[in-house]
Amino acid sequence: MFLSYAGSYTESDPVRIAVEGVERFRKENCDLIIVDTSGRHKQEATLFEEMRQVSEATKPDLVIFVMDSSIGQAAFDQAQAFKQSVPVGAVIVTKMDGHAKGGGALSAVAATNSPVIFIGTGEHMDEFEVFDVKPFVSGLLGMGDCSGLMNKIQEVVPIDRQHELLQKLSEGNFTLRIMYELFQIILEMGPIQAMSMLTTLLPGFSSELLSEGHEKGKQSMIKRYMTMMDSMTNEGNPKLNKKKVITELDSSNPPNLMNESHLVRIARGCGRPIRDVMEMLEHYKRLAMNWSKVKGVGNRKNRGKGLPLQRLITQMGSAKDMMGMFAPEKSR
Numbered sequence: 001m002f003l004s005y006a007g008s009y010t011e012s013d014p015v016r017i018a019v020e021g022v023e024r025f026r027k028e029n030c031d032l033i034i035v036d037t038s039g040r041h042k043q044e045a046t047l048f049e050e051m052r053q054v055s056e057a058t059k060p061d062l063v064i065f066v067m068d069s070s071i072g073q074a075a076f077d078q079a080q081a082f083k084q085s086v087p088v089g090a091v092i093v094t095k096m097d098g099h100a101k102g103g104g105a106l107s108a109v110a111a112t113n114s115p116v117i118f119i120g121t122g123e124h125m126d127e128f129e130v131f132d133v134k135p136f137v138s139g140l141l142g143m144g145d146c147s148g149l150m151n152k153i154q155e156v157v158p159i160d161r162q163h164e165l166l167q168k169l170s171e172g173n174f175t176l177r178i179m180y181e182l183f184q185i186i187l188e189m190g191p192i193q194a195m196s197m198l199t200t201l202l203p204g205f206s207s208e209l210l211s212e213g214h215e216k217g218k219q220s221m222i223k224r225y226m227t228m229m230d231s232m233t234n235e236g237n238p239k240l241n242k243k244k245v246i247t248e249l250d251s252s253n254p255p256n257l258m259n260e261s262h263l264v265r266i267a268r269g270c271g272r273p274i275r276d277v278m279e280m281l282e283h284y285k286r287l288a289m290n291w292s293k294v295k296g297v298g299n300r301k302n303r304g305k306g307l308p309l310q311r312l313i314t315q316m317g318s319a320k321d322m323m324g325m326f327a328p329e330k331s332r
């Protein structure tokens with residue numbers, strides 16, 4: 001590999017330095033020319049203007065927004081400011097080897113409408129990797145089960161029901177009604193798909209029931225849970241929610257909504273002991289807690305700013321399509 005560098009000890013205008021360097025390397029038929037601006041922040045208006053001028057003068061094929069993964073959700077505003085100044089077309093996330101999980105990358109993707117193409121996982125050349133969406137999302141969610149569930153939903157849920165379900169999930173409010181809908185879908189699946197979906201959905205659920213040869217047990221567990229949810233009625237407890245009556249099924253925190261008399265009513269309604277209702281609610285709570293970790297993408301603050309999680313992931317996944325831009329036969 002032949003690498004060359006252009007700079008100037010005498011010229012102070014970065015636009016001129018960039019233009020002269022690009023012209024020189026074009027003449028030399030270099031495969032790839034990178035114009036690296038120094039780090040800048042959205043509050044530095046003059047530096048942004050300078051970057052815009054460099055971009056306009058050098059007319060790059062691709063403008064890449066490079067972000068440090070530790071900046072977290074501030075990435076949205078930064079990335080948006082960059083996009084407003086220059087036509088950002090891709091994102092690189094560095095320092096993925098640090099503590100940050102890189103959730104800000106989702107925000108950067110949303111703000112720039114561009115895919116992540118590479119990630120930095122260390123200080124050395126071989127620690128610069130082509131971005132792969134699946135392990136990233138798994139790490140981001142901090143659990144195999146939810147990213148697995150996301151994949152599973154795409155694999156097995158009919159396409160006309162996928163969008164609404166993923167939309168609801170991406171909003172981070174995993175209500176009992178969503179769990180009910182997932183169970184309905186599971187019951188419509190073939191036994192193998194249902195088994196795999198359920199294992200993903202309720203990883204901690206009785207290993208005995210989830211072991212092979214217990215399809216009937218699993219089905220009856222799902223039906224039992226659904227019957228309990230059917231007993232929850234669609235009316236909330238006005239005493240506990242004076243301002244707004246939230247139904248038990250639609251509340252994002254139903255176990256807190258339910259006092260002892262509610263539990264007794266639900267248990268009576270479905271003909272099960274109270275401890276079964278509590279067990280179901282425990283499973284629900286665990287699942288809802290996992291899903292709340294994706295809230296950063298769909299929470300109120302970011303709503304309208306970001307995109308639904310599923311679209312972001314699809315968009316991030318399209319990074320591989322961009323790799324053609326770096327094909328050696330394409331001189332730039």
Ligand SMILES: Nc1nc2c(ncn2[C@@H]2O[C@H](COP(=O)(O)OP(=O)(O)OP(=O)(O)O)[C@@H](O)[C@H]2O)c(=O)[nH]1
Pocket residue numbers: 037038039040094095096097098119120121122123
């Ligand atoms: N651990 C780790 N360190 C990294 C990574 N990427 C960059 N670094 C280190 O971070 C420091 C800053 O990296 P630079 O590439 O100079 O960052 P920059 O954004 O170009 O800096 P500016 O001069 O402000 O433009 C260096 O010590 C790099 O080795 C990464 O993915 N992981």
